[in-house]
Amino acid sequence: MKAIEFINVDRAFKDGDKTVKALQPTNFSIDRGQFVAIIGPSGSGKSTFLTIAGGLQAPSHGEVKINGQRFSTESEKKRAQIRLSEIGFILQASNLVPFLTIKQQLQLVDRVDKGNVNREEIVTLLEQLDIEDLQNKYPSGISGGQRQRAAIARALYNDPTIILADEPTASLDTDKAYQVVEILAQETKKKNKATIMVTHDTRLIKYCDQVFEMKDGVLQEAQLTATT
Amino acid sequence: MFLAWNEIKYSKVRYLLIIGVLFLISYLVFFLTGLAYGLAQENRTAIDSWDADGIILPEEANGNFNMSLFSAEELDNIQADEKAILGQTPAVIEKDQEDSGEDRLDVRFLGIDTEQFLTPDVVEGRLVESNGEVVADISLKEENGLNLNDSITLVGGEQAFEIVGFMEDAKLSVAPVLYTTIEAFQEVRFGEPVSDDSELAISAIVVRSETDELDQVTIDNDQLELISIGDFINDLPGYNAQLLTFVFMISFLIVIAAIVIGIFIYVLTMQKINIFGVMKAQGISSGYISKSVIAQTFLLSLIGVLVGLLATLGTALLLPAAVPFRSNELFLIVVSMLMIGIAILGALFSVRTIVKIDPLKAIS
Numbered sequence: 001m002k003a004i005e006f007i008n009v010d011r012a013f014k015d016g017d018k019t020v021k022a023l024q025p026t027n028f029s030i031d032r033g034q035f036v037a038i039i040g041p042s043g044s045g046k047s048t049f050l051t052i053a054g055g056l057q058a059p060s061h062g063e064v065k066i067n068g069q070r071f072s073t074e075s076e077k078k079r080a081q082i083r084l085s086e087i088g089f090i091l092q093a094s095n096l097v098p099f100l101t102i103k104q105q106l107q108l109v110d111r112v113d114k115g116n117v118n119r120e121e122i123v124t125l126l127e128q129l130d131i132e133d134l135q136n137k138y139p140s141g142i143s144g145g146q147r148q149r150a151a152i153a154r155a156l157y158n159d160p161t162i163i164l165a166d167e168p169t170a171s172l173d174t175d176k177a178y179q180v181v182e183i184l185a186q187e188t189k190k191k192n193k194a195t196i197m198v199t200h201d202t203r204l205i206k207y208c209d210q211v212f213e214m215k216d217g218v219l220q221e222a223q224l225t226a227t228t
Numbered sequence: 229m230f231l232a233w234n235e236i237k238y239s240k241v242r243y244l245l246i247i248g249v250l251f252l253i254s255y256l257v258f259f260l261t262g263l264a265y266g267l268a269q270e271n272r273t274a275i276d277s278w279d280a281d282g283i284i285l286p287e288e289a290n291g292n293f294n295m296s297l298f299s300a301e302e303l304d305n306i307q308a309d310e311k312a313i314l315g316q317t318p319a320v321i322e323k324d325q326e327d328s329g330e331d332r333l334d335v336r337f338l339g340i341d342t343e344q345f346l347t348p349d350v351v352e353g354r355l356v357e358s359n360g361e362v363v364a365d366i367s368l369k370e371e372n373g374l375n376l377n378d379s380i381t382l383v384g385g386e387q388a389f390e391i392v393g394f395m396e397d398a399k400l401s402v403a404p405v406l407y408t409t410i411e412a413f414q415e416v417r418f419g420e421p422v423s424d425d426s427e428l429a430i431s432a433i434v435v436r437s438e439t440d441e442l443d444q445v446t447i448d449n450d451q452l453e454l455i456s457i458g459d460f461i462n463d464l465p466g467y468n469a470q471l472l473t474f475v476f477m478i479s480f481l482i483v484i485a486a487i488v489i490g491i492f493i494y495v496l497t498m499q500k501i502n503i504f505g506v507m508k509a510q511g512i513s514s515g516y517i518s519k520s521v522i523a524q525t526f527l528l529s530l531i532g533v534l535v536g537l538l539a540t541l542g543t544a545l546l547l548p549a550a551v552p553f554r555s556n557e558l559f560l561i562v563v564s565m566l567m568i569g570i571a572i573l574g575a576l577f578s579v580r581t582i583v584k585i586d587p588l589k590a591i592s
């Protein structure tokens with residue numbers, strides 16, 4: 001069973017009278033336990049791909065399945081439910097709620113999804129992310145990098161099977177960036193998750209099992225010319 | 229509640245201001261309602277205190293007992309479970325004191341037979357026992373400084389009366405009521421006493437019926453007509469016009485308050501569209517977010533209305549007695565629920581917006 005499966009998915013946007021094909025017809029799949037990176041120039045369609053995978057937008061054609069189940073064709077409510085329990089989103093701009101402390105951001109997940117939260121692992125995760133001392137701070141009171149790591153903690157909090165990360169290291173320095181990607185890789189392997197990470201930092205792809213390149217809406221497996 | 233409450237805690241000043249607005253609006257509504265109700269009641273409390281079901285007047289009086297006069301002997305032509313004669317006349321009185329001339333007062337004299345059921349409930353002093361005595365509305369004491377055993381004189385007449393008792397809630401057409409005997413009423417009305425009981429004139433006969441139904445009451449005189457107390461009150465001169473004015477005034481106030489509160493909540497929601505979008509991207513359902521917005525509105529309006537209520541009751545304590553403010557639990561409860569309900573309606577309006585939020589827009 002595939003964690004995510006794209007079946008002939010494409011996405012076109014109407015821009016005035018002309019249509020922009022942000023994503024060409026794509027077939028793609030990822031297994032659990034796999035860590036995949038997507039690289040490519042700006043505007044090539046990486047975020048489009050990722051948000052379709054996460055059900056934030058619907059494909060123009062084709063279908064996305066999650067863990068072998070219908071996903072992109074489900075109702076918005078059902079998709080939100082699946083997203084909450086199965087998908088952890090880490091976004092380009094840190095996606096924290098401004099009026100909740102870091103701890104409360106996590107509690108919010110508890111409240112809406114009384115699922116599979118393991119408190120001890122969370123403590124370890126916060127320690128690994130080096131934000132265990134910031135739990136009672138509001139997002140506005142911590143640095144951009146700390147916010148980003150808090151967002152990662154939030155995404156991993158209820159142990160989703162899939163992690164979708166759009167430039168998760170954008171606001172981190174090199175050391176922290178490596179650390180974060182290492183944590184993502186670890187989580188993927190240890191807990192058998194499927195992780196897709198969009199990045200433009202090719203140094204980070206050494207942690208990944210597979211690298212794809214997006215170019216003008218076309219997704220292709222990239223030649224791994226290791227830059228180690 | 230989790231989101232709702234934490235957000236209020238985070239943006240304390242903003243939400244204090246919003247609660248402040250809700251408080252002011254509800255204070256205004258409560259206060260004006262209290263004033264309007266108080267003034268409306270001053271037309272009728274004396275009649276209400278009779279606890280009667282009907283009133284009998286000559287047909288030609290057209291329901292207005294200022295215009296009515298007929299013989300007290302008509303009482304025998306009426307069959308009812310309880311019946312009582314009533315004389316009613318407006319009058320001007322003045323205090324029999326050295327400083328008199330200053331406070332002349334418009335009052336209503338009600339002449340009654342103390343053996344019958346119109347006898348007032350005296351809260352201070354005693355009932356009238358002779359023709360020179362009156363039981364007065366307590367406002368004469370609270371607002372005009374009259375006391376027990378003070379004597380008052382009829383302006384333009386000779387008669388003097390001694391205040392022997394006070395009663396509460398005895399206002400008729402916004403004037404304080406003085407209860408006296410039916411004989412004394414004759415003097416006030418005609419300037420001289422009647423020589424014979426058969427000449428006694430009255431303004432109305434008031435009836436009570438055990439079943440509260442008027443069809444038990446029979447009148448053996450087709451010059452007289454029976455009017456239900458409710459209709460009679462509505463036909464009091466000026467009362468209905470006043471009441472309608474108040475009802476419209478308060479209704480408009482509530483509608484406008486509703487719109488203001490609704491807009492407030494809506495603007496508040498609009499400001500948070502991005503945050504809600506991010507939450508939706510995380511998989512938090514529109515339902516959960518909507519519930520929290522509604523919970524928050526409920527919380528804010530509840531606090532605002534409660535503070536408004538307390539402020540109204542507090543202000544009522546400080547008001548001078550002459551201000552016709554009167555609160556009524558039913559009114560307060562209805563207005564409170566209306567205000568909270570309307571605020572929640574405003575929040576429900578915002579729910580549509582929440583459902584429509586596109587998480588994609590919020591995160592890009």
Ligand SMILES: Nc1ncnc2c1ncn2[C@@H]1O[C@H](COP(=O)(O)OP(=O)(O)OP(=O)(O)O)[C@@H](O)[C@H]1O
Binds near residue numbers: 045048
């Ligand atoms: N809502 C939209 N409406 C119209 N065009 C869009 C929309 N979203 C994306 N596009 C277009 O689709 C193409 C792909 O955009 P996308 O955001 O996926 O790029 P990206 O690879 O994530 O770029 P970056 O690295 O800068 O984040 C772009 O040409 C963009 O202009």
Ligand SMILES: [Mg+2]
Binds near residue numbers: 046092166
């Ligand atoms: Mg992008």
